Amino acid sequence: MLQNIRVVLVNTSHPGNIGGAARAMKNMGLSRLVLVEPRVFPSHEADARASGATDILESAQVVATLEEALAGCTLVFGTSARDRRIPWPLLDPRESGLKVVEEAGQGAQIALVFGREDSGLTNDELQRCHFHVHIPSDPAFSSLNLATAVQVLTYEVRMSWLAAQGQPTKIEKDEVASPRSEELATMDELERFYEHLQQTLVAIDFLDPEKPRHLMARLRRLYGRSSVSRAEMNILRGILTETQKAARGELQKRKDQ
Amino acid sequence: MLQNIRVVLVNTSHPGNIGGAARAMKNMGLSRLVLVEPRVFPSHEADARASGATDILESAQVVATLEEALAGCTLVFGTSARDRRIPWPLLDPRESGLKVVEEAGQGAQIALVFGREDSGLTNDELQRCHFHVHIPSDPAFSSLNLATAVQVLTYEVRMSWLAAQGQPTKIEKDEVASPRSEELATMDELERFYEHLQQTLVAIDFLDPEKPRHLMARLRRLYGRSSVSRAEMNILRGILTETQKAARGELQKRKDQ
Structure with a gap:
């Protein structure tokens, strides 16, 4: 089901952020990365920041337009730093995670789209998205690093996916130790x-x-x-x-x- | 209430991660950073990755031991990549965010402790923590970048804090209902x-x-x-x-x- 989810980065300036995004994705069990006109790619900096997630960089698809990146998608989430002039269905990352997993489980092809480091997605690009996602940052300092924004959204996808699988979010299967794994005194x-x-x-x-x-x-x-x-x-x-x-x-x- | 929460980074190797952590904190409305024997600090790389959160780096406290970093704290959360031999109260990031906000609202001084990039926190360090927090990553690729780990935990703190702010009557009720009328040991x-x-x-x-x-x-x-x-x-x-x-x-x- 997670393979139905792609991460799309639009016009990324700093290759380190592409590597960081790849690492965050792999940490959360995602693998499909699409890059729309990255300024520099491939790059040693991306490889370094990927820290072992180089397989995701190697299989990343590089395309010229957002339209190509979204080919085959049925549901698109675009990250947005702030409200725009046009009202749009707006979700927080948790709601997005739930919706992504719900829809991917029914076979939807889903894209999570992230904009430029300095200016995010354009209004045109945002209008191609079904939902806008806003990470609730401090309004006084609201712009997240690109890789950490990818981390937050993919983390919410994973939390929601684990819950849907009936898997615990905090103890891996091979891990025994819960404080309650011991018998309590009567x-x-x-x-x-x-x-x-x-x-x-x-x-x-x-x-x-x-x-x-x-x-x-x-x-x-x-x-x-x-x-x-x-x-x-x-x-x-x-x-x-x-x-x-x-x-x-x-x-x-x-x-x- | 958020000022009762400090982020503690132990023996950080890469100054860029300190900058990234500072940015993530400021995005989420936190400001108090404590560094236990960072390898390089201050540093241009930290400043660059902080991307405007330099005030947090400037006011960061640099100390020699974890003990000093935790001075005055009543509740300590330590991030843990995996289980240890000894079972310990384990939370996922969401549960941590709820607990942090609940306790900080009652005046607790709270530390979120993050370990080394390569090896995390030692068992001794983990034993100084009341709770261990595990970010539910893919077991096949489980180690998050330090700054993105800080982002996930501080994001959950902010989500929980925002929820608490939106329902002030609930917080007041919790405060009244709390058995905690006594000052906690530091x-x-x-x-x-x-x-x-x-x-x-x-x-x-x-x-x-x-x-x-x-x-x-x-x-x-x-x-x-x-x-x-x-x-x-x-x-x-x-x-x-x-x-x-x-x-x-x-x-x-x-x-x-």
Whole structure:
């Protein structure tokens, strides 16, 4: 489905940005790059910034007009720095990502079009787009670097694609470790821990056994909100056991021997 | 609220990436940049890539250690390319953006930490973070350019911030509903606590001082995710102090007298 999505860069001035865009695309699982009259291409600078995404540069299509770049496309998204005179369907990157994946999944051929570093897309070019996408930057400093703009849009495509695949956005399949992958301590284990903790605090003279309430309540609140795992609980209980031995002077005796 | 958020770049090799990160930050309305031992800075290349965000470079703080960079922080997010052996609370960029804005709105001082271009953050550095953030890239080509990684995370912060601004009643409600009425412990207070904890565990023979890594990592994870308040930290430190006395046999001596 991702192969139905192409990134189109129009009249790019700095070849480094083409390389940066290629890298961003490959990071996000996209591969099809179309360049409309780039000022310099191919280029060592593009290769350097691509940092391993040179396959995307090598297979990039170089064309003379936006029309050629959009050949076969059924849905075109154009990035726009600001509102234009003509009102147009405007999306933020997240909405674009959702729409791109929805439509690509139904077989649409999709283009994400990015304009010149200094002046973006012309009004004529923007009118060839079905949707305009605006990255919500600070109005006081609104112009993103071309490669980072490509990164934001392709990131939203990937987030949306992962969600559509039913894949988690944060843990790769081969990765095991979630903080919740460990079994949590049960409520009664937690209670036994609090009892043990209280006895230990009394043993080290930290807690007055006559009025344990306030301090124990605070400690319960602290550990209670942490979702302590069983493994962690075992560590804490181990610490308490050793502390009790220390309180009985056993460590000192052992060292004296 | 956005001024409570700092971006921390650790041991950056290429000054161009520092400039690119500064530009991305300014685009997204952030301004506070901290550099931990950058290889080259200041630099013309950084200025060129900053493309007008030179004010951020000029006011950037250069420090020698990550610890200094995190001084005063109450919540730290570290970017991670992959999972480590020890499971850690892991967020995707969107979840991070939501959490950053929620916590910054309640006065938290927040750091977004980015590692080296080639090798990211070390395990030690990652263990100083409360949350790890993974940008869901293609596992076959997963390493993002540093500046574009900064762009993705700061974009999500801005999206979340804009949403929060558009629904002021929701933010007010969250603030009222928050259990968080206490001031949080800062990162350096937390570090001093871990040091104290480690010394104490050695004193009670629970921790082998030759290989403290794994156990301390687990304990850092446990306390790190709890957002420990300053008052709670004082209680924990008090317990440690009494435990150390017990380990020295002082309690026993007192009772023997």
